Amino acid sequence: MIKAVFQYNFLQNAFLSAILASIVCGIIGTIIMERRLVMMSGGIAHTSFGGIGMGYFLNIEPIIGGLIFAVIASLSIVLINKKTRTDSDVLIGMFWAVGMAMGILFIALTPGYPPDMTSYLFGDILTVSMAGLKLMVILDIIILFVVVSLFDYWKAFLFDEEFANVLGIKTMYLEYTMFVLIALTVVVLIKVVGIILVIALLTIPPATAKLFVYDLKKIMIISIVLGGLFCLLGLVVSYQFNIASGATIILLSAMGYFMAMAIKKVINNAGLSAKGNKTSC
Amino acid sequence: MYDLELKNVNVYYDKVCALKNINLQVKKSEFLGIIGPNGGGKTTLLKLILGMIKPSSGIVNINENITIGYVPQTSNFNKHFPIKVLDVILMGRLDKSLKLFHKYTKEDVEKVGKIMERLGILELRDRQVGELSGGQLQKVLIARALAVEPKMLLLDEPTANIDVQSKTEIFEILKKLNEQVTIILVTHDIGIMSSYVDTIAFLNQKLYYHGAAKTDGVVNLD
Numbered sequence: 001m002i003k004a005v006f007q008y009n010f011l012q013n014a015f016l017s018a019i020l021a022s023i024v025c026g027i028i029g030t031i032i033m034e035r036r037l038v039m040m041s042g043g044i045a046h047t048s049f050g051g052i053g054m055g056y057f058l059n060i061e062p063i064i065g066g067l068i069f070a071v072i073a074s075l076s077i078v079l080i081n082k083k084t085r086t087d088s089d090v091l092i093g094m095f096w097a098v099g100m101a102m103g104i105l106f107i108a109l110t111p112g113y114p115p116d117m118t119s120y121l122f123g124d125i126l127t128v129s130m131a132g133l134k135l136m137v138i139l140d141i142i143i144l145f146v147v148v149s150l151f152d153y154w155k156a157f158l159f160d161e162e163f164a165n166v167l168g169i170k171t172m173y174l175e176y177t178m179f180v181l182i183a184l185t186v187v188v189l190i191k192v193v194g195i196i197l198v199i200a201l202l203t204i205p206p207a208t209a210k211l212f213v214y215d216l217k218k219i220m221i222i223s224i225v226l227g228g229l230f231c232l233l234g235l236v237v238s239y240q241f242n243i244a245s246g247a248t249i250i251l252l253s254a255m256g257y258f259m260a261m262a263i264k265k266v267i268n269n270a271g272l273s274a275k276g277n278k279t280s281c
Numbered sequence: 282m283y284d285l286e287l288k289n290v291n292v293y294y295d296k297v298c299a300l301k302n303i304n305l306q307v308k309k310s311e312f313l314g315i316i317g318p319n320g321g322g323k324t325t326l327l328k329l330i331l332g333m334i335k336p337s338s339g340i341v342n343i344n345e346n347i348t349i350g351y352v353p354q355t356s357n358f359n360k361h362f363p364i365k366v367l368d369v370i371l372m373g374r375l376d377k378s379l380k381l382f383h384k385y386t387k388e389d390v391e392k393v394g395k396i397m398e399r400l401g402i403l404e405l406r407d408r409q410v411g412e413l414s415g416g417q418l419q420k421v422l423i424a425r426a427l428a429v430e431p432k433m434l435l436l437d438e439p440t441a442n443i444d445v446q447s448k449t450e451i452f453e454i455l456k457k458l459n460e461q462v463t464i465i466l467v468t469h470d471i472g473i474m475s476s477y478v479d480t481i482a483f484l485n486q487k488l489y490y491h492g493a494a495k496t497d498g499v500v501n502l503d
């Protein structure tokens with residue numbers, strides 16, 4: 001397979017997109033986990049399906065349509081939630097379903113033979129195009145820059161928004177930016193694991209990392225490493241056995257999480273027995 | 282010269298009236314203790330001063346450019362957030378204008394270290410917030426408010442979870458601070474408070490009393 005990577009462009013693209021995906025997953029996934037925005041992210045991902053359908057209908061790059069829909073959906077959910085006090089849960093559900101419905105409608109209206117949507121729904125890392133890869137690089141750079149360059153502010157905002165506000169920091173802008181970043185992340189991940197599986201890749205690496213470290217920055221970094229491991233391993237397995245990449249990556253991640261839990265248990269037990277008689281004091 | 286002036290202020294939450302026709306003036310370097318029953322509007326008053334809620338009617342005048350430190354009553358942050366005590370307190374050193382690639386300076390860390398020492402929480406530096414007791418967390422939040430180097434300090438029941446000795450320590454620190462800082466403190470610890478504050482306000486939707494901290498007058502109202 002290593003030889004194949006050098007021979008085939010599509011494998012190089014796949015490897016690069018696995019790495020690009022794990023970088024944003026680690027960073028934004030950690031934010032999503034700490035802010036409890038998992039369902040929100042799922043909603044944004046599914047709404048973007050409407051944009052992908054629109055892309056086919058208007059004959060533009062589908063993923064650009066997905067990007068537009070994802071950004072609009074995330075900002076609308078927050079705004080409507082603020083203005084009308086409708087539960088964000090309810091709004092997410094509405095956008096989720098309406099997005100999917102619009103996608104199906106657009107596809108039905110698209111003239112000619114209907115396109116195969118499974119690679120968007122379940123991901124197909126082996127079909128990432130050069131244009132797709134370029135878009136991922138751009139989105140990765142944006143996300144990385146915004147989070148790293150304002151890291152102290154993000155930390156303050158994520159931990160205690162009210163106090164950040166009292167300090168005079170415009171937390172509203174940070175909040176909107178956060179939702180745009182989540183939308184961008186979702187788009188980066190669509191080709192890798194697919195709309196339906198996005199939330200798993202956003203949550204499993206940070207949840208695994210949080211078993212072992214308790215520092216925001218460290219959780220992000222370890223999540224990136226873990227995500228990279230899961231994605232690359234998933235890519236190898238899916239290539240060798242010719243099974244869908246998205247599903248492989250998610251199942252491997254889940255296995256990784258449960259293994260990590262077992263490892264943590266072993267470490268804890270070893271720690272306890274090593275301290276032994278000290279525990280009584 | 283007043284640091285803070287409220288004129289005919291009313292605050293409603295939808296139809297619930299939390300504050301009614303409040304007129305209050307707080308002098309520079311005043312140490313004001315606010316007491317009153319649960320639901321009397323004490324937290325609402327502090328949030329009003331902080332600009333977190335707007336008055337339904339009336340005027341709130343605050344000395345311009347005054348830096349305000351705030352110790353919230355119940356911290357509505359996620360206690361399981363992965364952040365250590367030092368980082369929480371350093372938050373107080375953040376400037377309101379965002380700077381790219383901001384780093385806390387050595388001076389920031391030193392200042393925060395001194396504050397922690399004063400509050401006796403230096404050894405908690407590297408602990409996770411989730412691992413603190415209620416009283417320890419309270420002190421961390423006070424330290425964070427002091428890290429702002431405020432000219433006006435608002436504290437909402439800062440001694441609620443705190444043992445008697447620490448309570449006295451905190452009031453001593455506030456007293457010392459009060460030489461330069463205007464302090465508004467909400468508390469139910471009337472006994473210990475009355476020997477430290479300059480003035481007392483009794484709040485129960487309306488402001489019933491604001492004046493010298495003579496305990497006898499106030500206890501009757503309570």
Ligand SMILES: Nc1ncnc2c1ncn2[C@@H]1O[C@H](COP(=O)(O)OP(=O)(O)OP(=O)(O)O)[C@@H](O)[C@H]1O
Pocket residue numbers: 294295297298299317318319320321322323324325326354
């Ligand atoms: N967010 C809110 N929405 C609606 N009503 C509110 C809200 N916050 C406070 N209230 C109401 O406003 C009144 C004043 O509340 P406030 O929290 O200011 O009281 P408090 O004096 O701080 O009480 P405590 O001693 O219990 O802290 C109460 O009747 C309360 O029910």
Ligand SMILES: [Mg+2]
Pocket residue numbers: 323324325354437
């Ligand atoms: Mg209160």
